[in-house]
Amino acid sequence: MKILIVTQYFYPENFKSNDMAFELQKRGHEVTVLTGIPNYPEGEIYDGYSFSENREQIINGVKVIRALLLPRGKGGGIRIFLNYFSWAFFASLKARKLSSREKYDAIIVHEPSPITQFYPALTIKKIHKTPIYFWVMDLWPESLEIAGGVKNKLVLNFFTKMVQKFYNESEKILITSKGFKKSILEKGNYEDKIEYFPNWAEDTISSGNLVYAIPELPDGFKVMFAGNIGEAQDMESIMQAALQLKKNTDIKIILVGDGRKMSFVHDFIKEHSLQETVYTMGRFPVEAMASFFNAADILLVSLKDDPIFNLTVPAKVQAYMSSGKPIMAMLNGEGAENIKEAGCGFTVPAGDGGQLAQRIAEAAQKNKEELNIMGLNGKSFYEKNYKMEECISNLEKIISKK
Incomplete structure:
Protein backbone atom coordinates (compact mmCIF):
# COMPACT_ATOMS: atom_id res chain seq x y z
CA MET A 1 0.00 0.00 0.00
CA ALA A 201 8.24 -1.25 23.39
CA GLU A 202 11.18 -0.35 21.16
CA ASP A 203 13.16 -3.34 19.90
CA THR A 204 16.28 -1.99 21.59
CA ILE A 205 14.50 -2.44 24.94
CA SER A 206 12.54 -5.64 24.35
CA SER A 207 15.48 -7.50 22.80
CA GLY A 208 17.90 -6.43 25.54
CA ASN A 209 20.78 -7.16 23.16
CA LEU A 210 22.16 -3.66 22.69
CA VAL A 211 24.90 -2.74 25.15
CA TYR A 212 25.20 1.00 25.76
CA ALA A 213 27.81 2.60 27.98
CA ILE A 214 25.94 4.20 30.89
CA PRO A 215 27.29 6.02 33.95
CA GLU A 216 28.16 4.00 37.03
CA LEU A 217 25.12 3.61 39.27
CA PRO A 218 25.17 3.62 43.10
CA ASP A 219 25.25 0.39 45.10
CA GLY A 220 22.04 -0.72 46.78
CA PHE A 221 18.46 -1.59 45.84
CA LYS A 222 17.93 0.44 42.69
CA VAL A 223 14.43 1.83 42.02
CA MET A 224 14.57 3.35 38.55
CA PHE A 225 12.19 5.83 36.91
CA ALA A 226 12.87 6.38 33.19
CA GLY A 227 11.20 8.86 30.86
CA ASN A 228 9.58 12.27 30.93
CA ILE A 229 9.82 14.04 34.28
CA GLY A 230 6.77 16.25 33.89
CA GLU A 231 3.54 17.36 35.53
CA ALA A 232 1.64 14.17 34.73
CA GLN A 233 4.24 11.93 36.38
CA ASP A 234 3.53 13.30 39.89
CA MET A 235 7.12 13.89 40.94
CA GLU A 236 5.80 15.47 44.15
CA SER A 237 4.54 12.11 45.42
CA ILE A 238 7.71 10.32 44.29
CA MET A 239 9.84 12.84 46.17
CA GLN A 240 7.65 12.45 49.28
CA ALA A 241 8.25 8.69 49.11
CA ALA A 242 11.99 9.35 48.75
CA LEU A 243 11.87 11.58 51.82
CA GLN A 244 10.18 8.85 53.87
CA LEU A 245 12.83 6.36 52.70
CA LYS A 246 15.72 8.72 53.45
CA LYS A 247 16.96 6.76 56.46
CA ASN A 248 16.99 3.52 54.49
CA THR A 249 20.21 4.39 52.70
CA ASP A 250 20.38 1.03 50.90
CA ILE A 251 17.41 2.09 48.72
CA LYS A 252 18.44 4.31 45.80
CA ILE A 253 15.90 6.11 43.64
CA ILE A 254 17.38 6.76 40.20
CA LEU A 255 15.73 9.13 37.72
CA VAL A 256 16.70 8.75 34.06
CA GLY A 257 15.27 11.50 31.88
CA ASP A 258 14.37 15.17 31.93
CA GLY A 259 11.34 17.41 31.75
CA ARG A 260 9.50 20.40 33.15
CA LYS A 261 9.58 19.12 36.75
CA MET A 262 13.31 18.46 36.88
CA SER A 263 14.05 21.81 38.51
CA PHE A 264 11.54 20.91 41.26
CA VAL A 265 13.28 17.55 41.74
CA HIS A 266 16.71 19.17 42.02
CA ASP A 267 15.42 21.74 44.51
CA PHE A 268 13.71 19.04 46.60
CA ILE A 269 16.85 16.91 46.72
CA LYS A 270 18.90 19.89 47.85
CA GLU A 271 16.34 21.16 50.38
CA HIS A 272 15.93 17.76 52.06
CA SER A 273 19.54 16.54 51.68
CA LEU A 274 18.62 13.49 49.58
CA GLN A 275 21.89 13.39 47.64
CA GLU A 276 22.76 9.97 49.11
CA THR A 277 19.50 8.28 48.09
CA VAL A 278 18.11 10.11 45.01
CA TYR A 279 20.16 10.33 41.81
CA THR A 280 19.32 12.22 38.61
CA MET A 281 21.10 10.83 35.55
CA GLY A 282 19.82 13.21 32.85
CA ARG A 283 18.47 12.35 29.42
CA PHE A 284 19.76 9.41 27.37
CA PRO A 285 18.73 8.00 23.96
CA VAL A 286 16.30 5.12 23.80
CA GLU A 287 19.21 2.88 22.82
CA ALA A 288 20.55 3.27 26.37
CA MET A 289 17.37 2.11 28.10
CA ALA A 290 18.05 -1.62 27.95
CA SER A 291 21.37 -1.09 29.74
CA PHE A 292 19.75 1.13 32.38
CA PHE A 293 16.88 -1.31 32.94
CA ASN A 294 19.27 -4.24 33.25
CA ALA A 295 21.08 -2.40 36.03
CA ALA A 296 17.88 -1.72 38.02
CA ASP A 297 16.22 -3.92 40.63
CA ILE A 298 12.73 -2.55 40.03
CA LEU A 299 11.25 -0.03 37.57
CA LEU A 300 8.97 2.81 38.70
CA VAL A 301 6.00 4.20 36.76
CA SER A 302 3.60 6.88 38.01
CA LEU A 303 0.73 9.10 36.89
CA LYS A 304 -1.28 11.69 38.78
CA ASP A 305 -4.77 10.84 39.96
CA ASP A 306 -7.22 12.41 37.53
CA PRO A 307 -10.01 11.15 35.27
CA ILE A 308 -7.97 11.20 32.05
CA PHE A 309 -4.75 9.69 33.38
CA ASN A 310 -6.81 6.95 35.01
CA LEU A 311 -7.91 5.89 31.51
CA THR A 312 -4.34 5.86 30.22
CA VAL A 313 -1.80 3.06 30.05
CA PRO A 314 1.59 4.81 30.03
CA ALA A 315 3.79 3.54 27.20
CA LYS A 316 6.52 2.83 29.72
CA VAL A 317 4.40 0.03 31.22
CA GLN A 318 4.91 -1.97 28.02
CA ALA A 319 8.57 -0.97 27.86
CA TYR A 320 9.15 -2.03 31.45
CA MET A 321 7.34 -5.34 30.93
CA SER A 322 9.41 -6.06 27.84
CA SER A 323 12.64 -5.64 29.81
CA GLY A 324 11.84 -8.54 32.13
CA LYS A 325 12.15 -6.42 35.27
CA PRO A 326 9.52 -6.12 38.05
CA ILE A 327 7.44 -2.93 38.15
CA MET A 328 6.52 -0.56 40.98
CA ALA A 329 3.45 1.39 39.87
CA MET A 330 1.81 4.41 41.50
CA LEU A 331 -1.19 4.85 39.22
CA ASN A 332 -4.84 3.98 38.80
CA GLY A 333 -6.94 2.43 36.06
CA GLU A 334 -6.01 0.17 33.19
CA GLY A 335 -2.24 0.47 33.65
CA ALA A 336 -2.47 -0.77 37.25
CA GLU A 337 -4.89 -3.53 36.21
CA ASN A 338 -2.47 -4.76 33.54
CA ILE A 339 0.33 -5.04 36.10
CA LYS A 340 -1.94 -6.96 38.49
CA GLU A 341 -3.14 -9.24 35.70
CA ALA A 342 0.40 -9.98 34.61
CA GLY A 343 1.61 -10.53 38.19
CA CYS A 344 4.68 -8.50 37.35
CA GLY A 345 5.03 -6.11 40.26
CA PHE A 346 3.47 -3.87 42.88
CA THR A 347 0.72 -1.26 42.61
CA VAL A 348 -0.31 1.59 44.90
CA PRO A 349 -3.00 4.21 44.32
CA ALA A 350 -2.02 7.28 42.30
CA GLY A 351 -0.78 10.13 44.47
CA ASP A 352 -0.07 7.96 47.53
CA GLY A 353 3.60 8.66 48.24
CA GLY A 354 3.36 7.16 51.70
CA GLN A 355 2.15 3.80 50.43
CA LEU A 356 4.71 3.96 47.62
CA ALA A 357 7.48 4.27 50.22
CA GLN A 358 6.10 1.26 52.12
CA ARG A 359 5.90 -0.94 49.01
CA ILE A 360 9.41 0.01 47.90
CA ALA A 361 10.70 -0.94 51.36
CA GLU A 362 8.83 -4.27 51.10
CA ALA A 363 10.20 -4.95 47.62
CA ALA A 364 13.74 -4.28 48.83
CA GLN A 365 13.31 -7.08 51.38
CA LYS A 366 12.20 -9.68 48.84
CA ASN A 367 14.71 -12.18 47.58
CA LYS A 368 16.07 -11.94 44.05
CA GLU A 369 14.20 -15.04 42.92
CA GLU A 370 10.78 -13.55 43.75
CA LEU A 371 11.61 -10.37 41.89
CA ASN A 372 12.96 -12.33 38.91
CA ILE A 373 9.69 -14.29 38.67
CA MET A 374 7.71 -11.03 38.60
CA GLY A 375 9.96 -9.71 35.83
CA LEU A 376 9.53 -12.87 33.77
CA ASN A 377 5.75 -12.67 34.24
CA GLY A 378 5.81 -9.17 32.75
CA LYS A 379 7.97 -10.30 29.84
CA SER A 380 5.56 -13.13 29.08
CA PHE A 381 2.54 -10.79 29.26
CA TYR A 382 4.29 -8.38 26.90
CA GLU A 383 5.10 -11.11 24.38
CA LYS A 384 1.45 -12.18 24.31
CA ASN A 385 -0.14 -8.72 24.15
CA TYR A 386 2.24 -5.95 23.10
Whole structure:
Protein backbone atom coordinates (compact mmCIF):
# COMPACT_ATOMS: atom_id res chain seq x y z
CA MET A 1 0.00 0.00 0.00
CA LYS A 2 0.95 3.62 -0.41
CA ILE A 3 0.68 5.08 3.09
CA LEU A 4 1.01 8.62 4.44
CA ILE A 5 1.70 9.07 8.16
CA VAL A 6 0.81 12.51 9.47
CA THR A 7 2.44 13.43 12.77
CA GLN A 8 4.07 16.52 14.21
CA TYR A 9 6.80 14.33 15.75
CA PHE A 10 9.19 12.00 13.96
CA TYR A 11 12.78 10.79 13.97
CA PRO A 12 15.16 11.97 15.41
CA GLU A 13 12.46 12.74 17.98
CA ASN A 14 11.56 9.57 19.87
CA PHE A 15 7.94 8.61 19.19
CA LYS A 16 6.04 5.47 18.18
CA SER A 17 5.56 7.01 14.73
CA ASN A 18 9.18 6.05 14.03
CA ASP A 19 8.63 2.34 14.64
CA MET A 20 5.37 2.39 12.71
CA ALA A 21 6.85 4.03 9.63
CA PHE A 22 10.03 1.97 9.50
CA GLU A 23 8.24 -1.35 10.11
CA LEU A 24 5.59 -0.67 7.45
CA GLN A 25 8.32 0.30 4.98
CA LYS A 26 10.26 -2.86 5.85
CA ARG A 27 7.15 -4.90 5.05
CA GLY A 28 7.05 -3.56 1.51
CA HIS A 29 4.69 -0.61 1.82
CA GLU A 30 5.60 2.75 0.33
CA VAL A 31 5.61 5.09 3.32
CA THR A 32 5.76 8.89 3.43
CA VAL A 33 5.78 10.89 6.67
CA LEU A 34 4.54 14.48 6.84
CA THR A 35 6.05 15.88 10.02
CA GLY A 36 7.69 18.88 11.67
CA ILE A 37 11.18 20.21 12.21
CA PRO A 38 12.50 18.26 15.23
CA ASN A 39 12.51 20.28 18.46
CA TYR A 40 10.83 18.08 21.08
CA PRO A 41 11.26 18.04 24.06
CA GLU A 42 13.97 20.66 24.59
CA GLY A 43 12.14 23.23 22.47
CA GLU A 44 15.18 23.99 20.33
CA ILE A 45 15.65 22.82 16.74
CA TYR A 46 18.00 19.84 16.57
CA ASP A 47 21.48 20.16 15.13
CA GLY A 48 21.49 19.42 11.41
CA TYR A 49 17.98 20.80 10.94
CA SER A 50 16.67 24.29 10.27
CA PHE A 51 13.97 26.15 8.34
CA SER A 52 15.97 25.41 5.18
CA GLU A 53 18.06 22.34 6.06
CA ASN A 54 16.89 18.71 5.75
CA ARG A 55 13.30 19.64 4.97
CA GLU A 56 13.04 16.49 2.83
CA GLN A 57 14.90 13.28 3.62
CA ILE A 58 14.90 9.54 3.04
CA ILE A 59 15.33 7.70 6.36
CA ASN A 60 15.41 3.89 6.33
CA GLY A 61 13.60 4.01 3.00
CA VAL A 62 10.84 6.29 4.35
CA LYS A 63 10.30 9.62 2.60
CA VAL A 64 10.16 12.36 5.24
CA ILE A 65 8.68 15.80 4.47
CA ARG A 66 9.05 18.45 7.18
CA ALA A 67 6.65 21.38 7.46
CA LEU A 68 7.59 24.63 9.15
CA LEU A 69 6.67 25.30 12.78
CA LEU A 70 7.47 27.63 15.62
CA PRO A 71 9.66 25.65 18.07
CA ARG A 72 8.23 24.93 21.53
CA GLY A 73 10.84 27.03 23.30
CA LYS A 74 10.69 26.68 27.09
CA GLY A 75 7.17 25.28 26.89
CA GLY A 76 5.02 28.17 28.12
CA GLY A 77 1.32 28.02 27.30
CA ILE A 78 1.33 30.61 24.52
CA ARG A 79 4.48 29.18 22.94
CA ILE A 80 3.09 25.63 22.92
CA PHE A 81 -0.19 26.92 21.43
CA LEU A 82 1.77 28.63 18.64
CA ASN A 83 3.87 25.50 18.15
CA TYR A 84 0.74 23.36 17.70
CA PHE A 85 -1.13 25.68 15.36
CA SER A 86 1.88 26.82 13.32
CA TRP A 87 2.64 23.21 12.39
CA ALA A 88 -0.99 22.41 11.61
CA PHE A 89 -1.15 25.46 9.32
CA PHE A 90 2.11 24.91 7.44
CA ALA A 91 1.62 21.13 7.27
CA SER A 92 -1.82 21.69 5.74
CA LEU A 93 -0.20 23.84 3.05
CA LYS A 94 2.35 21.07 2.46
CA ALA A 95 -0.46 18.52 2.33
CA ARG A 96 -2.28 20.49 -0.35
CA LYS A 97 0.89 20.66 -2.41
CA LEU A 98 1.59 16.98 -1.80
CA SER A 99 -1.89 15.97 -2.91
CA SER A 100 -1.33 17.62 -6.28
CA ARG A 101 1.33 15.05 -7.14
CA GLU A 102 0.62 12.02 -4.89
CA LYS A 103 -2.37 9.84 -4.05
CA TYR A 104 -2.35 7.52 -1.05
CA ASP A 105 -4.27 4.38 -0.14
CA ALA A 106 -4.42 5.31 3.55
CA ILE A 107 -3.51 8.15 5.89
CA ILE A 108 -2.54 7.38 9.49
CA VAL A 109 -2.66 10.29 11.92
CA HIS A 110 -0.40 9.62 14.92
CA GLU A 111 -1.79 11.79 17.72
CA PRO A 112 -0.03 12.35 20.91
CA SER A 113 -1.09 15.94 21.65
CA PRO A 114 -2.09 18.10 19.88
CA ILE A 115 -5.38 17.11 18.27
CA THR A 116 -4.71 19.71 15.54
CA GLN A 117 -2.38 17.22 13.82
CA PHE A 118 -5.50 15.93 12.06
CA TYR A 119 -5.86 19.04 9.87
CA PRO A 120 -3.21 18.18 7.22
CA ALA A 121 -4.73 14.70 6.80
CA LEU A 122 -8.17 16.24 6.42
CA THR A 123 -6.83 18.53 3.68
CA ILE A 124 -5.80 15.51 1.63
CA LYS A 125 -9.01 13.60 2.36
CA LYS A 126 -11.08 16.48 1.02
CA ILE A 127 -9.19 16.27 -2.29
CA HIS A 128 -8.77 12.51 -2.79
CA LYS A 129 -11.30 10.91 -0.36
CA THR A 130 -8.39 9.00 1.21
CA PRO A 131 -9.47 7.10 4.35
CA ILE A 132 -7.96 8.40 7.61
CA TYR A 133 -6.99 6.10 10.47
CA PHE A 134 -6.80 8.22 13.61
CA TRP A 135 -4.41 6.80 16.25
CA VAL A 136 -5.63 8.55 19.40
CA MET A 137 -2.99 8.60 22.14
CA ASP A 138 -4.32 11.63 24.01
CA LEU A 139 -7.96 12.55 24.68
CA TRP A 140 -9.11 16.07 23.85
CA PRO A 141 -10.50 18.38 25.17
CA GLU A 142 -10.01 16.50 28.46
CA SER A 143 -6.21 16.76 28.27
CA LEU A 144 -6.48 20.46 27.53
CA GLU A 145 -8.63 20.93 30.63
CA ILE A 146 -6.78 18.68 33.05
CA ALA A 147 -3.14 18.76 31.94
CA GLY A 148 -3.32 22.20 30.33
CA GLY A 149 -5.40 23.86 33.01
CA VAL A 150 -7.87 25.36 30.52
CA LYS A 151 -11.24 25.97 32.20
CA ASN A 152 -12.90 28.37 29.75
CA LYS A 153 -16.11 26.68 28.55
CA LEU A 154 -16.06 28.42 25.18
CA VAL A 155 -12.56 27.12 24.49
CA LEU A 156 -13.43 23.60 25.65
CA ASN A 157 -16.63 23.55 23.57
CA PHE A 158 -14.66 24.74 20.54
CA PHE A 159 -12.25 21.82 20.88
CA THR A 160 -15.06 19.35 21.59
CA LYS A 161 -16.65 20.27 18.25
CA MET A 162 -13.23 19.98 16.58
CA VAL A 163 -12.73 16.49 18.03
CA GLN A 164 -16.21 15.40 16.92
CA LYS A 165 -15.46 16.59 13.39
CA PHE A 166 -12.21 14.62 13.32
CA TYR A 167 -13.90 11.47 14.63
CA ASN A 168 -16.63 11.89 12.00
CA GLU A 169 -14.00 12.17 9.26
CA SER A 170 -12.06 9.10 10.45
CA GLU A 171 -12.41 5.71 8.82
CA LYS A 172 -11.25 4.09 12.08
CA ILE A 173 -10.34 5.44 15.52
CA LEU A 174 -7.40 3.52 16.98
CA ILE A 175 -7.10 3.65 20.78
CA THR A 176 -4.05 2.84 22.91
CA SER A 177 -6.15 2.19 26.00
CA LYS A 178 -9.54 0.46 26.22
CA GLY A 179 -10.49 3.12 28.76
CA PHE A 180 -10.50 5.73 25.96
CA LYS A 181 -13.64 4.17 24.48
CA LYS A 182 -16.03 5.76 27.02
CA SER A 183 -14.77 9.30 26.32
CA ILE A 184 -14.99 8.81 22.56
CA LEU A 185 -18.50 7.37 22.66
CA GLU A 186 -19.67 10.32 24.78
CA LYS A 187 -18.94 12.50 21.75
CA GLY A 188 -20.93 10.47 19.25
CA ASN A 189 -21.89 7.04 17.96
CA TYR A 190 -18.43 5.82 16.95
CA GLU A 191 -18.76 2.24 18.19
CA ASP A 192 -18.13 0.73 14.74
CA LYS A 193 -15.05 2.88 14.19
CA ILE A 194 -13.12 2.06 17.37
CA GLU A 195 -10.22 -0.43 17.19
CA TYR A 196 -7.87 -1.30 20.06
CA PHE A 197 -4.29 -0.60 18.99
CA PRO A 198 -1.92 -0.51 22.00
CA ASN A 199 1.59 0.80 22.43
CA TRP A 200 4.64 -1.46 22.21
CA ALA A 201 8.24 -1.25 23.39
CA GLU A 202 11.18 -0.35 21.16
CA ASP A 203 13.16 -3.34 19.90
CA THR A 204 16.28 -1.99 21.59
CA ILE A 205 14.50 -2.44 24.94
CA SER A 206 12.54 -5.64 24.35
CA SER A 207 15.48 -7.50 22.80
CA GLY A 208 17.90 -6.43 25.54
CA ASN A 209 20.78 -7.16 23.16
CA LEU A 210 22.16 -3.66 22.69
CA VAL A 211 24.90 -2.74 25.15
CA TYR A 212 25.20 1.00 25.76
CA ALA A 213 27.81 2.60 27.98
CA ILE A 214 25.94 4.20 30.89
CA PRO A 215 27.29 6.02 33.95
CA GLU A 216 28.16 4.00 37.03
CA LEU A 217 25.12 3.61 39.27
CA PRO A 218 25.17 3.62 43.10
CA ASP A 219 25.25 0.39 45.10
CA GLY A 220 22.04 -0.72 46.78
CA PHE A 221 18.46 -1.59 45.84
CA LYS A 222 17.93 0.44 42.69
CA VAL A 223 14.43 1.83 42.02
CA MET A 224 14.57 3.35 38.55
CA PHE A 225 12.19 5.83 36.91
CA ALA A 226 12.87 6.38 33.19
CA GLY A 227 11.20 8.86 30.86
CA ASN A 228 9.58 12.27 30.93
CA ILE A 229 9.82 14.04 34.28
CA GLY A 230 6.77 16.25 33.89
CA GLU A 231 3.54 17.36 35.53
CA ALA A 232 1.64 14.17 34.73
CA GLN A 233 4.24 11.93 36.38
CA ASP A 234 3.53 13.30 39.89
CA MET A 235 7.12 13.89 40.94
CA GLU A 236 5.80 15.47 44.15
CA SER A 237 4.54 12.11 45.42
CA ILE A 238 7.71 10.32 44.29
CA MET A 239 9.84 12.84 46.17
CA GLN A 240 7.65 12.45 49.28
CA ALA A 241 8.25 8.69 49.11
CA ALA A 242 11.99 9.35 48.75
CA LEU A 243 11.87 11.58 51.82
CA GLN A 244 10.18 8.85 53.87
CA LEU A 245 12.83 6.36 52.70
CA LYS A 246 15.72 8.72 53.45
CA LYS A 247 16.96 6.76 56.46
CA ASN A 248 16.99 3.52 54.49
CA THR A 249 20.21 4.39 52.70
CA ASP A 250 20.38 1.03 50.90
CA ILE A 251 17.41 2.09 48.72
CA LYS A 252 18.44 4.31 45.80
CA ILE A 253 15.90 6.11 43.64
CA ILE A 254 17.38 6.76 40.20
CA LEU A 255 15.73 9.13 37.72
CA VAL A 256 16.70 8.75 34.06
CA GLY A 257 15.27 11.50 31.88
CA ASP A 258 14.37 15.17 31.93
CA GLY A 259 11.34 17.41 31.75
CA ARG A 260 9.50 20.40 33.15
CA LYS A 261 9.58 19.12 36.75
CA MET A 262 13.31 18.46 36.88
CA SER A 263 14.05 21.81 38.51
CA PHE A 264 11.54 20.91 41.26
CA VAL A 265 13.28 17.55 41.74
CA HIS A 266 16.71 19.17 42.02
CA ASP A 267 15.42 21.74 44.51
CA PHE A 268 13.71 19.04 46.60
CA ILE A 269 16.85 16.91 46.72
CA LYS A 270 18.90 19.89 47.85
CA GLU A 271 16.34 21.16 50.38
CA HIS A 272 15.93 17.76 52.06
CA SER A 273 19.54 16.54 51.68
CA LEU A 274 18.62 13.49 49.58
CA GLN A 275 21.89 13.39 47.64
CA GLU A 276 22.76 9.97 49.11
CA THR A 277 19.50 8.28 48.09
CA VAL A 278 18.11 10.11 45.01
CA TYR A 279 20.16 10.33 41.81
CA THR A 280 19.32 12.22 38.61
CA MET A 281 21.10 10.83 35.55
CA GLY A 282 19.82 13.21 32.85
CA ARG A 283 18.47 12.35 29.42
CA PHE A 284 19.76 9.41 27.37
CA PRO A 285 18.73 8.00 23.96
CA VAL A 286 16.30 5.12 23.80
CA GLU A 287 19.21 2.88 22.82
CA ALA A 288 20.55 3.27 26.37
CA MET A 289 17.37 2.11 28.10
CA ALA A 290 18.05 -1.62 27.95
CA SER A 291 21.37 -1.09 29.74
CA PHE A 292 19.75 1.13 32.38
CA PHE A 293 16.88 -1.31 32.94
CA ASN A 294 19.27 -4.24 33.25
CA ALA A 295 21.08 -2.40 36.03
CA ALA A 296 17.88 -1.72 38.02
CA ASP A 297 16.22 -3.92 40.63
CA ILE A 298 12.73 -2.55 40.03
CA LEU A 299 11.25 -0.03 37.57
CA LEU A 300 8.97 2.81 38.70
CA VAL A 301 6.00 4.20 36.76
CA SER A 302 3.60 6.88 38.01
CA LEU A 303 0.73 9.10 36.89
CA LYS A 304 -1.28 11.69 38.78
CA ASP A 305 -4.77 10.84 39.96
CA ASP A 306 -7.22 12.41 37.53
CA PRO A 307 -10.01 11.15 35.27
CA ILE A 308 -7.97 11.20 32.05
CA PHE A 309 -4.75 9.69 33.38
CA ASN A 310 -6.81 6.95 35.01
CA LEU A 311 -7.91 5.89 31.51
CA THR A 312 -4.34 5.86 30.22
CA VAL A 313 -1.80 3.06 30.05
CA PRO A 314 1.59 4.81 30.03
CA ALA A 315 3.79 3.54 27.20
CA LYS A 316 6.52 2.83 29.72
CA VAL A 317 4.40 0.03 31.22
CA GLN A 318 4.91 -1.97 28.02
CA ALA A 319 8.57 -0.97 27.86
CA TYR A 320 9.15 -2.03 31.45
CA MET A 321 7.34 -5.34 30.93
CA SER A 322 9.41 -6.06 27.84
CA SER A 323 12.64 -5.64 29.81
CA GLY A 324 11.84 -8.54 32.13
CA LYS A 325 12.15 -6.42 35.27
CA PRO A 326 9.52 -6.12 38.05
CA ILE A 327 7.44 -2.93 38.15
CA MET A 328 6.52 -0.56 40.98
CA ALA A 329 3.45 1.39 39.87
CA MET A 330 1.81 4.41 41.50
CA LEU A 331 -1.19 4.85 39.22
CA ASN A 332 -4.84 3.98 38.80
CA GLY A 333 -6.94 2.43 36.06
CA GLU A 334 -6.01 0.17 33.19
CA GLY A 335 -2.24 0.47 33.65
CA ALA A 336 -2.47 -0.77 37.25
CA GLU A 337 -4.89 -3.53 36.21
CA ASN A 338 -2.47 -4.76 33.54
CA ILE A 339 0.33 -5.04 36.10
CA LYS A 340 -1.94 -6.96 38.49
CA GLU A 341 -3.14 -9.24 35.70
CA ALA A 342 0.40 -9.98 34.61
CA GLY A 343 1.61 -10.53 38.19
CA CYS A 344 4.68 -8.50 37.35
CA GLY A 345 5.03 -6.11 40.26
CA PHE A 346 3.47 -3.87 42.88
CA THR A 347 0.72 -1.26 42.61
CA VAL A 348 -0.31 1.59 44.90
CA PRO A 349 -3.00 4.21 44.32
CA ALA A 350 -2.02 7.28 42.30
CA GLY A 351 -0.78 10.13 44.47
CA ASP A 352 -0.07 7.96 47.53
CA GLY A 353 3.60 8.66 48.24
CA GLY A 354 3.36 7.16 51.70
CA GLN A 355 2.15 3.80 50.43
CA LEU A 356 4.71 3.96 47.62
CA ALA A 357 7.48 4.27 50.22
CA GLN A 358 6.10 1.26 52.12
CA ARG A 359 5.90 -0.94 49.01
CA ILE A 360 9.41 0.01 47.90
CA ALA A 361 10.70 -0.94 51.36
CA GLU A 362 8.83 -4.27 51.10
CA ALA A 363 10.20 -4.95 47.62
CA ALA A 364 13.74 -4.28 48.83
CA GLN A 365 13.31 -7.08 51.38
CA LYS A 366 12.20 -9.68 48.84
CA ASN A 367 14.71 -12.18 47.58
CA LYS A 368 16.07 -11.94 44.05
CA GLU A 369 14.20 -15.04 42.92
CA GLU A 370 10.78 -13.55 43.75
CA LEU A 371 11.61 -10.37 41.89
CA ASN A 372 12.96 -12.33 38.91
CA ILE A 373 9.69 -14.29 38.67
CA MET A 374 7.71 -11.03 38.60
CA GLY A 375 9.96 -9.71 35.83
CA LEU A 376 9.53 -12.87 33.77
CA ASN A 377 5.75 -12.67 34.24
CA GLY A 378 5.81 -9.17 32.75
CA LYS A 379 7.97 -10.30 29.84
CA SER A 380 5.56 -13.13 29.08
CA PHE A 381 2.54 -10.79 29.26
CA TYR A 382 4.29 -8.38 26.90
CA GLU A 383 5.10 -11.11 24.38
CA LYS A 384 1.45 -12.18 24.31
CA ASN A 385 -0.14 -8.72 24.15
CA TYR A 386 2.24 -5.95 23.10
CA LYS A 387 4.88 -7.13 20.61
CA MET A 388 5.45 -4.55 17.90
CA GLU A 389 5.32 -7.14 15.10
CA GLU A 390 1.87 -8.30 16.19
CA CYS A 391 0.62 -4.73 16.62
CA ILE A 392 1.78 -3.71 13.12
CA SER A 393 0.30 -6.87 11.60
CA ASN A 394 -3.02 -5.91 13.19
CA LEU A 395 -2.64 -2.38 11.80
CA GLU A 396 -2.11 -3.79 8.30
CA LYS A 397 -5.36 -5.73 8.62
CA ILE A 398 -7.24 -2.64 9.80
CA ILE A 399 -6.08 -0.34 7.01
CA SER A 400 -6.55 -2.93 4.26
CA LYS A 401 -10.19 -3.70 5.14
CA LYS A 402 -11.72 -0.77 3.26
